Amino acid sequence: MKPDMIMLRLGELTLKGKNRSRFEKVVFEQVKKSVQSFSRLTFVLEFGRVYIHLNEESYEAVQKRLRKVLGLSSFSPVYTAPLELEEIQSTALAAMEMLDNGQAEFKVTVRRVNKKFPYDSQEMNKLVAGYILKAVPGLRVNVNQPEVELKVELREKQALIFSQSVTGVGGFPLGTNGKAMLMLSGGIDSPVAGFLALRQGLRLEAVHFHSYPYTSERSQQKVKELVAKLSGYAGDIRLHMVPFTSIQTRIHEVYKEDLFITLLRRAMFRITEKLAENYGASAIVTGESLGQVASQTINSMNVIGRAVEVPIIQPLVCMEKKEIIRIAEDIDTFEISILPYEDCCTLFMPPYPSTNPSLRIVESIEKSMEWLDAELDEAVRLTEQIWVGADEKPQFAALF
Structure with missing residues (x-):
């Protein structure tokens, strides 16, 4: 299974004070410039984040470019699923299996942005973690110090599922300090x-x-x-x-x-x-x-x-x-x-x-x-x- 999108987190320094919107804009432009050779990518800018829809472009090739974008704190490959429990569970399982670590201690953290979704965050934590445990018996739950934290965001139109976080360059956006x-x-x-x-x-x-x-x-x-x-x-x-x-x-x-x-x-x-x-x-x-x-x-x-x-x-x-x-x-x-x-x-x-x-x-x-x-x-x-x-x-x- 290939990631559908990449979630980019902007550096904490870029989000402070009156410079936030200016810094966000600079990082956003640098992100687009760094991957401009990938013609099928599309972008969405939100508060403190940028979402890149891969549209069948290679995640491995794109992430190599992103690792050098100044002001970018970290990013994650993201798998998407429709807002249906079974689809979310099966996608979460596939995401865990992509890590190739069947003996890991893990936890599931669900964030319900879409309040109309029929299950609350705590219920979803149990429903997703239980489904994964049944499918991969070697896994164990550790809510305090997990080796893997599988995150699920229930948004308005789809669920975002991710566990990896790739460290970026961080710092300030290029040229913002002279x-x-x-x-x-x-x-x-x-x-x-x-x-x-x-x-x-x-x-x-x-x-x-x-x-x-x-x-x-x-x-x-x-x-x-x-x-x-x-x-x-x-x-x-x-x-x-x-x-x-x-x-x-x-x-x-x-x-x-x-x-x-x-x-x-x-x-x-x-x-x-x-x-x-x-x-x-x-x-x-x-x-x-x-x-x-x-x-x-x-x-x-x-x-x-x-x-x-x-x-x-x-x-x-x-x-x-x-x-x-x-x-x-x-x-x-x-x-x-x-x-x-x-x-x-x-x-x-x-x-x-x-x-x-x-x-x-x-x-x-x-x-x-x-x-x-x-x-x-x-x-x-x-x-x-x-x-x-x-x-x-x-x-x-x-x-x-």
């Missing part, structure tokens, strides 16, 4: 930071700094693949590919000591801020996690962050590496992130980067670089914009 620029390296952390920012309702554009020809085209393709993974949750994402070779080499000519990385990072932040102004973003998202590397001590992050005036959002700042890796595996970016292609931050790396930079000294060095502002503007002018979608195909094999 727009930010994601500073995206090729590492593990920044794609995870981008995902968490998306889940908080931010629409993202990605910014990547490359030092071609010192860094290869392979590293740039790697970043495109990471953006493609994030695009699975957000739709097409604009990727800004910033040529950083000139700035990096000129800074290295002037200064090669322990503050080199601090100077580079400040230049990156300033370029990203300029791009944010040009493309209507209000914040910068980064993948810093406190204490992981020299540029991610509290003092380093303070000095680097002082280079810009826009807010800096650091979703990973107090997370452990193993937690970050777990999320990277969940969103399917980990295997791409660990591919051994260099990024620009590995170029000219000093042996002992400063963990406690002085803002006064850093600003003094920058003032001696009279050419720096012009170089930053030129990097912005030469930045290439690429739209990346979730269908971006891996090209690593072709690069060897």
